Amino acid sequence: MAVTATSLLAIIGMLMGTLGVAKDSKVETTSGVLLRQLAGEIREMQAPTLPDAEPQPVILLMDESMKILEHSRFEGSSVREMYDSGASQASAASFARIDRVPNPEDPLMDRIIIRVESPAAAPAAIRTVRRYAALSPK
Known part of the structure; x- marks a missing residue:
């Protein structure tokens, strides 16, 4: 019995x-799909021009199949x-927040920060957050 x-x-x-690995893989796939879906919109996002200005993020609510x-x-x-x-829609699975902020290391580039947060029904303070960053020319 002990061996069993x-x-x-x-x-x-x-x-x-x-x-756990499968869940992480799904979230990484989600962020990649989001980048491709919103590539044009991300390029049009403007980073704040004033140092203390708050960026205007793009916020998405998605279902399990990554449909917006x-x-x-x-x-x-x-x-x-x-x-x-938190979202009250039954089909809502996660939020994605996309920010464009100046890159302090290179004045010719901006950082694109994507945060995929789940579950969508939970308040922002207690969601699991996965953060991804990419660079984009100004």
């Missing part, structure tokens, strides 16, 4: 590790309010 119990615990541990349910640039969208408090 030890073997089962080892198998369960390996399965849990595999599930709400977009901060849609007319009448309430996604900015939902971003802080």
Whole structure:
């Protein structure tokens, strides 16, 4: 029985590790798909010109299949309010926030910061956040 119990615990541990890697892979795929979907819009985003100015991020609410349910640039969208408090839509899975900020290391480039946050129903303070960055010419 001890050998069987030890073997089962080892198998369960390996399965849990595999599930974690699969979830991380899904989030990384999501950020790549977002970059491709929004490439033109990201290029048009303006970084703040004043050092203390707050950037205007693009905020998206997505379902499990990465379909955009709400977009901060849609007319009448309430996604900015939902971003802080959590989404009430049953199909909502995650938020994506895209910021364009000046790159202090290279004045000719801006940093594009993508944050994929889940679960969407949770308030912003307790969501799991995965952060990705890329450079874009000014």
